[in-house]
Structures are given as structure tokens and as C-alpha cells.
Amino acid sequence: MGTAALGCPVERSSTAFSVFAKNPVSLVIPRSVATRNLLSLALTLLSLAATALSQGMSTGIMSPPANVRPPYLQNVGIEQHMNGQVPADLQFTDDTGRTVKLGDYFGKKPLILNLVYYKCTMLCGEALAGLTGSMRVIKFDVGNQYDVITVSFNPKETTQDAAAKKATYIKSYGRPGAAAGWHFLTGSADSINALTKAVGFQYQYDEKNDQYAHATAIMVLTPQGRISRYFYGVEFPPKDLRMGLVEATQGKIGNAVDQVLLYCYHYDPVTGKYGAIVSNMLKLGAAATILFLAVLLFVLFRIDRSAPRRAWHDAKPRHAGLS
Numbered sequence: 193m194g195t196a197a198l199g200c201p202v203e204r205s206s207t208a209f210s211v212f213a214k215n216p217v218s219l220v221i222p223r224s225v226a227t228r229n230l231l232s233l234a235l236t237l238l239s240l241a242a243t244a245l246s247q248g249m250s251t252g253i254m255s256p257p258a259n260v261r262p263p264y265l266q267n268v269g270i271e272q273h274m275n276g277q278v279p280a281d282l283q284f285t286d287d288t289g290r291t292v293k294l295g296d297y298f299g300k301k302p303l304i305l306n307l308v309y310y311k312c313t314m315l316c317g318e319a320l321a322g323l324t325g326s327m328r329v330i331k332f333d334v335g336n337q338y339d340v341i342t343v344s345f346n347p348k349e350t351t352q353d354a355a356a357k358k359a360t361y362i363k364s365y366g367r368p369g370a371a372a373g374w375h376f377l378t379g380s381a382d383s384i385n386a387l388t389k390a391v392g393f394q395y396q397y398d399e400k401n402d403q404y405a406h407a408t409a410i411m412v413l414t415p416q417g418r419i420s421r422y423f424y425g426v427e428f429p430p431k432d433l434r435m436g437l438v439e440a441t442q443g444k445i446g447n448a449v450d451q452v453l454l455y456c457y458h459y460d461p462v463t464g465k466y467g468a469i470v471s472n473m474l475k476l477g478a479a480a481t482i483l484f485l486a487v488l489l490f491v492l493f494r495i496d497r498s499a500p501r502r503a504w505h506d507a508k509p510r511h512a513g514l515s
Contacts, residue, residue, distance in 0.1 A: 268405050270422060271392035272461055278305070278390055278417045284343065284379035287354040294341070294387070294417065297375065302338045302420070302440035303413040304433075307393050309346035309404060310353040310376075318426040319408040320357075324364050329430035330437075334365065335373025338437050342374070345388055345395060346404065347381040354378050391419060412436040422461065 280295025297303060306323060308316035320342070327334060334340055344354065354376035362371050379387075388395070395406035410428060412421040421436040 267394055267396040268407055269394045270407050270409050270424065271394060272422055273390065273392045273419055274422075274461060276390060276392075276419045278413060278419065279386055280417055282379070282383045282386055284377040284383055285351055285354075287351060287358045287376040289351045292375075292377070297339055297341060298417040299415055301415055302437050303415075303417075304338065304340045304410055304437075305391065305413055306340070306342050306410040307345050307388065307391075307406075308342060309344045310349050310357045311346070312404070315406070315408050315426060319410075320361055321364070322425070322427040323410060324361050326428045326430045326433045327365060328367075330434045332434065332437060333367055333369065333373075335369040335371075338373070340374040341377065343377045343379065343384070343387060345384050345393070345406070347379065347384055349378050351378060412440050414440045 278294060280293060280298055282294050284292055284294070286292050304323070306319065308319060310316070323340075327340075332338055342357075358371070358374065358376040362374060365374070387393075391411055393407070393409070395404050397404055407424070408426050409422055409424045411419055412423070412433075414420050420440040423432060423436065
């Protein structure tokens with residue numbers, strides 16, 4: 193027994209040898225047939241991939257309905273103002289005691305805005321810790337690719353409160369240069385009300401317990417101070433945060449991988465998360481398949497054309513010896 197080019201057993205016999213003597217390319221025929229079969233399969237796959245590339249999904253992924261607020265939280269929530277302009281002229285005091293305007297931070301980099309109060313004993317600390325953890329994961333650096341503005345919505349809090357909170361989270365973040373890019377602000381009731389109204393952040397004061405009832409979210413702003421994305425909760429997926437920052441700059445930060453991810457994922461304002469666009473993922477997969485099959489077809493055609501010539505060249509001396 194012997195082995196053919198495709199691994200199939202063949203008989204070694206005088207008949208086979210005599211056939212080869214008369215026609216030196218006869219044993220190449222199975223290889224040629226197999227190559228044509230592979231070509232046929234590749235063309236079929238190519239057709240299927242092209243069909244997938246041309247098709248789109250008619251409906252998107254369904255999102256769950258928004259939660260209904262309990263009666264005691266009727267004035268608490270987030271009302272999205274997508275593409276709304278954050279007022280640039282609002283005055284606050286930063287963690288060094290310097291008077292600043294929000295517009296001082298606009299113009300160069302995307303920004304993350306989060307609203308907390310520094311003496312909060314519950315959600316605010318969780319939200320700041322969650323944001324810090326996500327920022328540690330992504331490769332963009334605070335103060336380099338983007339800045340962060342943390343604003344207290346409690347008008348009674350002071351510069352000392354802001355400075356103490358900043359020291360805690362700058363240390364937790366742990367990257368050099370972050371102190372220059374992460375700003376902790378306090379302000380008057382008028383400035384706070386104007387800011388929270390502009391971004392749709394709704395909260396209410398519980399005088400009995402001296403606490404604020406509030407939702408938790410961060411907002412990604414464009415370099416010009418427009419609201420680009422909302423992310424809810426106390427933990428923010430690093431992938432979503434990175435894509436939000438890339439989108440806020442229209443791709444001016446990030447790399448080619450981010451552009452591919454943004455093609456395959458779409459921001460859902462209802463959930464505040466990025467979800468897969470199945471149709472685009474199918475198109476991208478189909479395009480990759482077409483590219484692979486095109487290379488495969490090229491290789492197979494080259495093999496199919498060169499194999500008979502090589503077989504005839506190798507068999508010619510043997511044929512001459514038998515005549």
C-alpha cells in the first residue's frame with residue numbers, strides 16, 4: 193500500500209506503474225480533482241460570505257424598560273440631555289481654593305463629569321471607587337488623554353473637603369500627573385443647581401437625616417463641553433468607558449482596535465451601556481471570510497496550474513528509460 197497526495201491509500205502494482213509509464217501525469221489526476229473540489233467549496237463559502245455581508249438586521253437588541261421610581265424618590269433620577277451644552281461660565285472653587293469656571297477645562301480633551309457630595313456615607317464613595325477602578329484598567333491617563341471633573345452638589349461643603357477627597361482618590365488611582373487632570377470642585381447653590389439642571393441630574397435633600405437622595409452616574413463630555421454619554425451605577429465597565437472617551441473625541445484618541453469595536457458596538461442610552469450590533473459583527477466577519485477565501489483561491493489556483501508541469505518534469509526521465 194502507498195499514500196496519495198491527499199492521504200488516501202493506493203495500491204502499488206505493475207498495472208499502476210505501466211499506466212504511469214504511458215501517461216506520466218495520470219497519478220496527478222486525484223490531486224487535481226481534489227483541488228477542484230476545494231475550489232468549489234471555497235467559491236461556495238465566498239458566496240455565503242458575500243450574502244452575509246449584504247444583509248443587515250432589521251431590528252436591534254431589545255432593551256428593558258426604564259425602572260419606575262418609588263414614591264419617596266419622585267424627584268430623584270437622571271434625565272438625559274444628550275448633546276446638551278454644559279454651561280461654560282458657571283463658577284466653582286477647586287481643591288486648591290482657586291475660583292474657576294467650567295469652561296476653563298474645555299477645549300482640549302474629553303472629560304468625565306461626576307456629581308457627588310464628599311461627606312456622603314453610601315453611594316458617592318462607591319461611585320468614586322468604581323470610577324477609579326475603571327480608570328486604572330484603561331490605558332488612557334488622566335491628565336493626558338482626558339480630564340475628570342468631580343463636583344459636590346452640597347453647597348455647604350468646603351475646599352478642605354474637596355482636597356481631602358482628591359488626595360484619597362489620586363492615591364488610589366496611582367498614576368503620575370493625575371493630580372493636574374482630576375479636579376474636585378465645590379460651589380454655590382446657584383452654580384450647583386444650574387449644572388445639575390443642565391446635565392439632568394435630579395436629587396433631593398432629606399432634612400431629617402441631613403443626607404441627599406440621589407442617583408449615581410457619570411457623564412462623558414466632548415472637549416467642547418457637550419454631553420456625549422451617560423454611564424449609570426457605581427461600577428463602570430472599562431470597555432464602555434474607553435469607547436465613550438474615544439467617541440467623545442470622534443476618534444482623535446485611541447487606535448484602530450477602538451474603531452473596530454465602535455463599529456461592532458453601539459451605545460444604548462436606555463441602559464447606559466454599549467451593546468453588540470449583530471449585523472455589523474456579521475458584516476465584519478463576512479469581510480474577513482472573503483479576504484481569507486480570496487487568498488485561499490489564489491493559492492489553490494497557483495497549485496493547480498503548477499502541479500501538472502512539475503509532475504511531467506519529474507516523470508520525463510523515467511519515461512525515457514522505459515522506451
